[in-house]
Amino acid sequence: xxxxxxxxxxxxxxLAHGQFxxxxxxxxxxxxxxxxxxxxxxxxxxxxxxxxxHRSDLPEVPVVGSMADAPDADALLIGxxxxxxxxxxSWRPDVRTAIERGCDVxxxxxxxxxxxxxxxxxxxxxxxxxxxxxxxxxxxxVAEGRSAAVDADVVLTVGTDCSVGKMTVALELLEAAxxxxxxxxxxxxxxxxxxIAGWGTPVDRVVSDFTAGAVEESILEAGRDHDLLFVxxxxxxxxxxxxxxxxxxxxxxxxxxxxxxxxxxxxxxHGYESFDLPPIPxxxxxxxxxxxxxxxxxxxxxxxxxxxxxxDAEARSAVDSYADDIGAPAIxxxxxxxGAILDAVLGAAExxxxxxxxxx
Amino acid sequence: xxxxxxxxxxxxxxLAHGQFxxxxxxxxxxxxxxxxxxxxxxxxxxxxxxxxxHRSDLPEVPVVGSMADAPDADALLIGxxxxxxxxxxSWRPDVRTAIERGCDVxxxxxxxxxxxxxxxxxxxxxxxxxxxxxxxxxxxxVAEGRSAAVDADVVLTVGTDCSVGKMTVALELLEAAxxxxxxxxxxxxxxxxxxIAGWGTPVDRVVSDFTAGAVEESILEAGRDHDLLFVxxxxxxxxxxxxxxxxxxxxxxxxxxxxxxxxxxxxxxHGYESFDLPPIPxxxxxxxxxxxxxxxxxxxxxxxxxxxxxxDAEARSAVDSYADDIGAPAIxxxxxxxGAILDAVLGAAExxxxxxxxxx
Numbered sequence: 001x002x003x004x005x006x007x008x009x010x011x012x013x014x015l016a017h018g019q020f021x022x023x024x025x026x027x028x029x030x031x032x033x034x035x036x037x038x039x040x041x042x043x044x045x046x047x048x049x050x051x052x053x054h055r056s057d058l059p060e061v062p063v064v065g066s067m068a069d070a071p072d073a074d075a076l077l078i079g080x081x082x083x084x085x086x087x088x089x090s091w092r093p094d095v096r097t098a099i100e101r102g103c104d105v106x107x108x109x110x111x112x113x114x115x116x117x118x119x120x121x122x123x124x125x126x127x128x129x130x131x132x133x134x135x136x137x138x139x140x141x142v143a144e145g146r147s148a149a150v151d152a153d154v155v156l157t158v159g160t161d162c163s164v165g166k167m168t169v170a171l172e173l174l175e176a177a178x179x180x181x182x183x184x185x186x187x188x189x190x191x192x193x194x195x196i197a198g199w200g201t202p203v204d205r206v207v208s209d210f211t212a213g214a215v216e217e218s219i220l221e222a223g224r225d226h227d228l229l230f231v232x233x234x235x236x237x238x239x240x241x242x243x244x245x246x247x248x249x250x251x252x253x254x255x256x257x258x259x260x261x262x263x264x265x266x267x268x269x270h271g272y273e274s275f276d277l278p279p280i281p282x283x284x285x286x287x288x289x290x291x292x293x294x295x296x297x298x299x300x301x302x303x304x305x306x307x308x309x310x311x312d313a314e315a316r317s318a319v320d321s322y323a324d325d326i327g328a329p330a331i332x333x334x335x336x337x338x339g340a341i342l343d344a345v346l347g348a349a350e351x352x353x354x355x356x357x358x359x360x
Numbered sequence: 361x362x363x364x365x366x367x368x369x370x371x372x373x374x375l376a377h378g379q380f381x382x383x384x385x386x387x388x389x390x391x392x393x394x395x396x397x398x399x400x401x402x403x404x405x406x407x408x409x410x411x412x413x414h415r416s417d418l419p420e421v422p423v424v425g426s427m428a429d430a431p432d433a434d435a436l437l438i439g440x441x442x443x444x445x446x447x448x449x450s451w452r453p454d455v456r457t458a459i460e461r462g463c464d465v466x467x468x469x470x471x472x473x474x475x476x477x478x479x480x481x482x483x484x485x486x487x488x489x490x491x492x493x494x495x496x497x498x499x500x501x502v503a504e505g506r507s508a509a510v511d512a513d514v515v516l517t518v519g520t521d522c523s524v525g526k527m528t529v530a531l532e533l534l535e536a537a538x539x540x541x542x543x544x545x546x547x548x549x550x551x552x553x554x555x556i557a558g559w560g561t562p563v564d565r566v567v568s569d570f571t572a573g574a575v576e577e578s579i580l581e582a583g584r585d586h587d588l589l590f591v592x593x594x595x596x597x598x599x600x601x602x603x604x605x606x607x608x609x610x611x612x613x614x615x616x617x618x619x620x621x622x623x624x625x626x627x628x629x630h631g632y633e634s635f636d637l638p639p640i641p642x643x644x645x646x647x648x649x650x651x652x653x654x655x656x657x658x659x660x661x662x663x664x665x666x667x668x669x670x671x672d673a674e675a676r677s678a679v680d681s682y683a684d685d686i687g688a689p690a691i692x693x694x695x696x697x698x699g700a701i702l703d704a705v706l707g708a709a710e711x712x713x714x715x716x717x718x719x720x
Contacts, residue, residue, distance in 0.1 A: 142601045142602075143600055143601040144600075144601070144632075145600040145601070145632050145634065145635060203568065204567075204568055204569040205567055205568070205569065206567070206568055207564075207565055207566070207567070207568070208563065208564055208565070208566055208567070208568040208570075208571045208604055208605050208608060209564040209565065209601075209602065209604075209605060210568075211568045211604035211605075212600065212601050212602075212603065212604060213601065237607070237650065238611070238650065238652075238653040238654060239611070240503055240504075240505040240572065240611055240612075240614075240654050241502045241503035241504070241505070241569075241572050241573065241611075241612075242502070242569065242572075243572065243607045243608065243610075243611045243650075244568055244569075244571035244572060244604040244605065244607050244608030244611075245568050245569060245571075245604065246607070247597070247603045247604050247606070247607035247608075248568060248603065248604030248607075250603075251598070251599070251600055251601075251603045251604075252600075252601075254600075272504075272505050274505065275505060275653060275654060276653065277653070278652070278653045282649070285649075286646075286649060286650060289642070289645075289646060290597065290598065290603075290646065290650075292598075292638070293598040293635060293636065293637070293638045294598060294600050294603075294635060
């Protein structure tokens with residue numbers, strides 16, 4: 001399992017040059033949901049501002065122009081990922097300065113920092129670690145169907161497409177569950193989630209035969225520490241390119257419950273516009289019937305991401321119509337809070353426990 | 361794309377020590393369906409026999425005890441794969457002799473011959489090639505939804521579980537189609553199929569995000585050369601460990617038609633006996649509805665593998681009941697020939713062409 005040791009409680013600097021906050025998903029995720037204390041964001045285009053100036057849900061963390069201007073920290077985290085996952089050479093001075101100041105460097109790029117001759121030599125000289133979280137653990141193997149054996153309730157966010165909010169919904173539910181005193185954990189499956197959580201396996205990077213096995217390994221690990229797990233789903237079960245990962249996560253996680261995530265108004269597969277999305281009820285049926293022979297999970301709630309809908313009333317109406325489509329409670333968890341989804345998740349878990357106890 | 365150059369037409373020796381023919385799936389496949397001429401099988405337990413002594417559907421190829429006893433050949437092919445895919449050190453003298461005699465060596469093991477210091481040095485000295493077909497092409501990427509654009513009709517064998525005959529059915533259909541004068545091709549997706557075909561990508565070994573992309577690449581390549589493609593499916597769509605690969609092949613191949621393969625009497629997932637197989641009609645529905653948003657394929661025929669059923673009458677009755685379950689023609693293609701499946705496949709292709717032409 002790829003781990004970023006000691007992430008929790010660390011003081012970290014997050015690099016997001018030119019992309020903060022709109023195109024800096026990892027940086028925003030770490031600021032919103034991470035266990036580490038972010039002491040600065042690097043964005044040379046916004047130096048002198050604070051994160052809260054850009055988004056009201058972010059803290060008053062200073063945005064500075066370079067690592068040289070950042071306060072003391074334990075680690076530098078690369079909080080943006082260019083298309084293709086390459087390393088932008090304009091970041092090199094910041095990474096160099098970070099290493100020279102004794103910071104570990106954490107990245108989720110396809111380009112591995114540890115394979116960069118300059119960074120590797122510098123890191124050794126300064127006794128710091130370079131963590132490339134996209135590098136999957138070579139020990140991961142085929143699934144053995146063991147996820148059902150964990151004591152924790154397992155909730156998986158699934159979607160109608162890529163980029164509909166599956167990771168965000170899982171993290172919002174995590175926060176809300178903890179606020180209610182539930183011992184909840186987050187199981188990341190992609191590099192952004194892994195960087196936010198500080199541990200995990202990039203399921204989309206493992207050998208295809210090991211897709212379910214990689215998720216199973218994470219579930220078993222997190223299940224030892226928590227009563228309720230929110231697992232980050234990927235892609236969609238009918239995506240022309242990424243359905244393999246979706247299906248492997250569905251069967252590897254053996255979830256007790258599913259939360260279906262959708263972006264209001266999306267009608268075609270993002271980036272694959274010649275493919276129409278099927279009707280919402282078809283997704284519910286497909287996910288449930290595919291899951292049935294392995295773990296038997298139901299879609300217990302829906303999360304709608306009403307991007308582009310400005311008025312609250314219109315968003316409420318979109319949410320109501322979505323709830324009708326899936327036959328379960330639904331909400332826009334960002335605008336209205338994730339309480340309704342959490343109620344449904346906890347209610348379904350109660351029902352299952354009732355059934356299990358009754359059967360004894 | 362992993363290629364085994366010049367496999368077609370070559371004279372080859374197939375290594376199958378101690379496992380021929382029952383546990384030598386690759387060796388038997390190459391003998392039955394390969395384009396190369398097999399000049400000897402290596403099995404020290406059966407030296408002095410011929411392949412036809414062991415199975416009546418195999419040719420009169422001599423079985424010899426070691427490479428030193430084999431006739432002239434262009435290549436040695438490792439025709440067995442121990443559990444775990446390791447290299448058995450008892451094979452080393454045969455591989456050494458083959459290289460010294462100027463033979464290429466082809467293997468589908470997890471252990472790569474090209475990474476073995478002795479073999480690599482010897483191969484260089486004797487100017488022969490070491491082909492490790494399990495090594496996926498590093499250039500493979502995400503699918504782009506292009507498989508539908510090939511001119512060839514694409515038929516995918518799908519299954520209710522692992523090891524139900526998906527590769528064999530595809531190869532039987534290939535042979536039968538060619539016998540009828542159809543320009544048909546085989547698209548392998550696993551190492552046995554790749555070794556038989558002499559080309560292909562091991563889809564189960566690529567990065568999970570590229571599962572559909574790897575199949576798409578093969579379809580585009582084979583589609584340039586043939587009018588009808590039989591694609592080797594893998595696993596099952598509800599397999600606790602391997603469904604990711606199954607789903608990626610289904611969406612990456614964008615098949616026009618599906619042939620559902622099943623082993624009579626199998627009720628539980630092989631090797632995962634705590635998981636029941638769902639009813640056969642559920643598989644038909646799941647495969648068709650999962651395929652629908654991407655390519656819209658129907659299950660047009662079924663292949664039943666009645667392992668353990670000895671009497672023809674009983675096998676006929678099992679086949680009839682299976683045909684009822686899938687609502688399409690079905691046959692045991694080994695016992696009764698694949699004609700009925702091929703009729704259904706060609707008929708469905710005719711229907712599609714009729715619809716397409718009518719729509720112009």
